Amino acid sequence: MPVKKRNSFLINPELDRAQILKDATRELALPTRRLFLKGAVTLGGLTMLTGCGLSDNQSVESFLMRVSRLNDRVQGWLFDPNRLAPTYSEAELTRPFPFNAFYGVEDVPEVDAASFVLKVGGLVTGKRSWTLPELYALPHAEQITRHICVEGWSAIGHWGGTPFREFLRQVGADTSAKYVGFKCADDYYESIDMPTALHAQTLLTFQYDGKTLPPEYGFPMKLRMPTKLGYKNPKHIMEIYVTNTFPGGYWSDQGYNWFGGS
Amino acid sequence: MAASPLKTALSQSAKPIHPVWVRLCHWLNALAAILMVLSGWRIYDASPVFKGFVIPPAITLGGWLGGALQWHFAAMWLLFFNGLIYLGLNLATGRLFRKFFPLSPRAVWRDLRLALIGKLHHDDLSHYNALQKIAYLTVIIDLVVLVLSGLAIWKSVQFPLLRELMGGYDNARIVHFCAMALLVGFFVVHVVMVALVPRSLLTMIRGR
Numbered sequence A: 001m002p003v004k005k006r007n008s009f010l011i012n013p014e015l016d017r018a019q020i021l022k023d024a025t026r027e028l029a030l031p032t033r034r035l036f037l038k039g040a041v042t043l044g045g046l047t048m049l050t051g052c053g054l055s056d057n058q059s060v061e062s063f064l065m066r067v068s069r070l071n072d073r074v075q076g077w078l079f080d081p082n083r084l085a086p087t088y089s090e091a092e093l094t095r096p097f098p099f100n101a102f103y104g105v106e107d108v109p110e111v112d113a114a115s116f117v118l119k120v121g122g123l124v125t126g127k128r129s130w131t132l133p134e135l136y137a138l139p140h141a142e143q144i145t146r147h148i149c150v151e152g153w154s155a156i157g158h159w160g161g162t163p164f165r166e167f168l169r170q171v172g173a174d175t176s177a178k179y180v181g182f183k184c185a186d187d188y189y190e191s192i193d194m195p196t197a198l199h200a201q202t203l204l205t206f207q208y209d210g211k212t213l214p215p216e217y218g219f220p221m222k223l224r225m226p227t228k229l230g231y232k233n234p235k236h237i238m239e240i241y242v243t244n245t246f247p248g249g250y251w252s253d254q255g256y257n258w259f260g261g262s
Numbered sequence B: 001m002a003a004s005p006l007k008t009a010l011s012q013s014a015k016p017i018h019p020v021w022v023r024l025c026h027w028l029n030a031l032a033a034i035l036m037v038l039s040g041w042r043i044y045d046a047s048p049v050f051k052g053f054v055i056p057p058a059i060t061l062g063g064w065l066g067g068a069l070q071w072h073f074a075a076m077w078l079l080f081f082n083g084l085i086y087l088g089l090n091l092a093t094g095r096l097f098r099k100f101f102p103l104s105p106r107a108v109w110r111d112l113r114l115a116l117i118g119k120l121h122h123d124d125l126s127h128y129n130a131l132q133k134i135a136y137l138t139v140i141i142d143l144v145v146l147v148l149s150g151l152a153i154w155k156s157v158q159f160p161l162l163r164e165l166m167g168g169y170d171n172a173r174i175v176h177f178c179a180m181a182l183l184v185g186f187f188v189v190h191v192v193m194v195a196l197v198p199r200s201l202l203t204m205i206r207g208r
């Protein structure tokens, strides 16, 4: 079949067409991504500085992505497992605590408490399915800490639940593995490094402000890490798994830094 | 054998006004600072510290918050290591003290008055006047404050001392913003001054 030169990069039989289509649709579905490219092109000053017109956006983007992965390693190295995030008093709570997600509050998923079962998978030797009453019976801890959003704002909240390292111990997790991954009811997915998973303030949260975690804050459970930015704290968790294969995350796959530590 | 007067004169004229490492560090720093400021503006816009004050997205870098953060956290390494080399060499060679001192409030005041009536000359490019000295020292300290407040925002849990020094996480953002504004103010005046004495630009490029 003769291939028109103009389009050859699109119909090169050696490339996986389905994959390209999938990637392209995903990229285009994100208005911010289109802006990213547009913004980079319109930036005349930078064009002058680099002298390459930034026409090869692809290489700039992949360079920045590589630096971001390097920054993951630097942050892993800066992370002190014994350093605690500051805690606050009831009086300092931010009321109301802001709702934040990649969708509006009207689209918050409704999870049925009675039929809910948390799945646990990957490198664990113990119990692989947990009902809510079983989870609520685990050792209890509370914290009032600052939630720092990647956008810059911060809010102080009051969370209750079980220390995540205690939960990992209960499920017989291989804590020498690299990552803990999460799958959520709102199609969010996230993963964290094991040192953070084992941090004393990393809390598998079932309560907000002394009451059952409301849907907008992540019912049935949210992983609360005051040592990480907001988007690293998954809500509506349905499945937890331990792995050595890098799982990525909803936002970090689009360009946010994966480690996202503070 | 004593050096001949000719030889001394030759080596004097061959010696650049700005050594090559100063020139390199200066332009790398300018590049890093511009990238940091433009991407920083986009990050600022994601959640403005001062309600109602937004920076026009068209003049920012990164296109969206994630892209801007990538630029910011890449350019920071250039700014940081280049700054370390500049400060390190300036201290080690004693150039910092030769070039920027002595500096007295009286000299600054005198040069400021001269500048305002258009009588401040910059004929001898190998010497900075008092206004230049104070401006350059200020921007150097300002850049240090920018890096430290930025570190307090980025790693507010890992660097508690720095965080408290900046008055807490939220306040560190205000410090960071104000230091940025001072840097931009310096930049505007700096470029205008260079335009008024174009010969100085040559010295920062060729050394002479």
Ligand code: HEM
Binding pocket: B022, B026, B029, B030, B033, B034, B099, B125, B132, B136, B137, B139, B140, B183, B187, B190, B191, B194, B200, B201, B202, B203, B204
């Ligand atoms: C934010 C960006 C910039 C910063 C922080 C900055 C900072 C400085 C500093 C600290 C010095 C003194 C260097 C030393 O002697 O060790 C200097 C000198 C100089 N800068 Fe910049 N600069 C910036 C951007 C620029 C730009 C864009 C230009 C050109 C238009 C420029 C032109 C010069 C020149 C010509 C000198 C030497 C002045 C003289 O010899 O009288 N700078 N700059």
